[in-house]
Amino acid sequence: MRVGFGYDSHRFEEGRKLILGGVVIPYEKGLKGHSDADVLIHAIIDALLGAAALGDIGSHFPDTDEKWRGADSTKLLEAVVAEVRNAGWCVGNVDATVICERPKLSPHIPAIRKRLAGILFPGEEDGVNRISVKGKTNERMDDVGAGVGIEVHAVALLNKTSS
Numbered sequence: 001m002r003v004g005f006g007y008d009s010h011r012f013e014e015g016r017k018l019i020l021g022g023v024v025i026p027y028e029k030g031l032k033g034h035s036d037a038d039v040l041i042h043a044i045i046d047a048l049l050g051a052a053a054l055g056d057i058g059s060h061f062p063d064t065d066e067k068w069r070g071a072d073s074t075k076l077l078e079a080v081v082a083e084v085r086n087a088g089w090c091v092g093n094v095d096a097t098v099i100c101e102r103p104k105l106s107p108h109i110p111a112i113r114k115r116l117a118g119i120l121f122p123g124e125e126d127g128v129n130r131i132s133v134k135g136k137t138n139e140r141m142d143d144v145g146a147g148v149g150i151e152v153h154a155v156a157l158l159n160k161t162s163s
């Protein structure tokens with residue numbers, strides 16, 4: 001088995017939708033980015049790619065490529081899950097911590113876990129129990145604590161497929 005770690009951060013920007021884990025979160029601002037700026041999915045992608053030693057999100061989906069402008073990050077995650085599978089790995093579990101002062105994430109965590117489980121563990125009944133998403137504030141410290149943006153840390157475990 002292999003473990004991987006992923007990190008991402010994005011700044012808030014007016015006039016954009018806030019999307020976390022493929023779920024639209026009602027809030028006054030969204031996140032700035034070349035794609036849909038789904039910071040949670042980006043961190044999970046880097047954890048998966050890291051565990052499989054397959055590079056990082058920037059090498060797969062460069063933000064200099066117009067192809068990925070406004071990209072739906074759930075599609076990027078689907079592509080990475082397929083690549084990891086093709087390399088002989090299956091996803092064991094994923095655990096992520098999302099850090100922001102606002103909005104309050106707890107009401108949205110069940111929907112986010114369900115959405116991510118559908119991508120990471122399609123058709124697997126216990127999928128949602130293998131994806132953990134935790135929301136925290138930064139206790140008003142530093143830029144994240146001042147509400148400048150959102151940071152995510154994620155880990156993923158991969159198991160070698162038996163064939």
Ligand code: MG
Nearest residue numbers: 008009039042
């Ligand atoms: Mg990102």
